[in-house]
Amino acid sequence: MxxxxxxxxxxxxxxxxxxxxxxxxxxxxxxxxxxxxxxxxxxxxxxxxxxxxxxxxxxxxxxxxxxxxxxxxxxxxxxxxxxxxxxxxxxxxxxxxxxxxxxxxxxxxxxRGSWTARVERVTDPVVPRPGHSGVFYVLRGTWQDESASPALRPGQGGWWDGDDAAPGGALVPLSPDAAALWADVAPVE
Missing domain, CATH: 2.60.120.10 (Jelly Rolls)
Incomplete structure (x- = not known):
């Protein structure tokens, strides 16, 4: 990621x-x-x-x-x-x-015709889908991906390509007020 x-x-x-x-x-x-x-x-x-x-x-x-x-x-x-x-x-x-x-x-x-994108507000853990690209943006609270990276705070996030070997595993909320935007970007088959 x-x-x-x-x-x-x-x-x-x-x-x-x-x-x-x-x-x-x-x-x-x-x-x-x-x-x-x-x-x-x-x-x-x-x-x-x-x-x-x-x-x-x-x-x-x-x-x-x-x-x-x-x-x-x-x-x-x-x-x-x-x-x-x-x-x-x-x-x-x-x-x-x-x-x-x-x-x-x-x-x-x-x-259009090459990619589709869905953006949603999330408060529960999310897992990037294999072969999809995406963006994760923290709105409030703190979040962590499964790497050893520091916790993500508001205004921070991550992105990945569908070609990336592993986008970092699940993104999980660390605080009860945590909310983020999750954009799943998929190639059109």
């Missing part, structure tokens, strides 16, 4: 100036076209979201008072509860509003 701390990941500015992105993983690495990608975005002002044709996206609020995503005639959704994933097509032209100010989100993208 490749561990990360969001605060130590480099932040890149959005082209429209509405926020920054900290990339957790993009696979395959070293290419311009990703199969799947996970990042944390700090949205600092409302405006249009970049379209990603052929990509399915899942956005999950991490911190802040929420973000309102609208696509006229398709949906109008407020992400107001931290840890609640919302999936949508990257083909859509979206506009984001920040009713309560800046916020932070986890953004998972999967190339």
């Amino acid at each position: 490749h561990h990360f701390d969001v605060e130590s990941l480099p932040a890149g500015q959005w082209r429209n100036g509405g926020g920054t992105t900290r990339e957790i993983a993009s696979r395959p690495s070293g290419t311009d076209v990703f199969g799947w990608r996970a990042s944390v975005a700090d949205i600092t002002r409302g405006g249009p979201f970049s379209a990603f044709p052929g990509v399915d996206r899942t956005l999950t609020l991490l911190t802040g008072d929420g973000v309102r995503l609208t696509c006229p005639g398709v949906f109008d959704r407020v992400l107001a509860r931290a840890g609640e994933p919302f999936g949508f097509s990257g083909d859509l032209d979206l506009v984001a509003e920040l009713p309560g100010g800046p916020c932070r989100v986890l953004n998972l993208m999967a190339r």
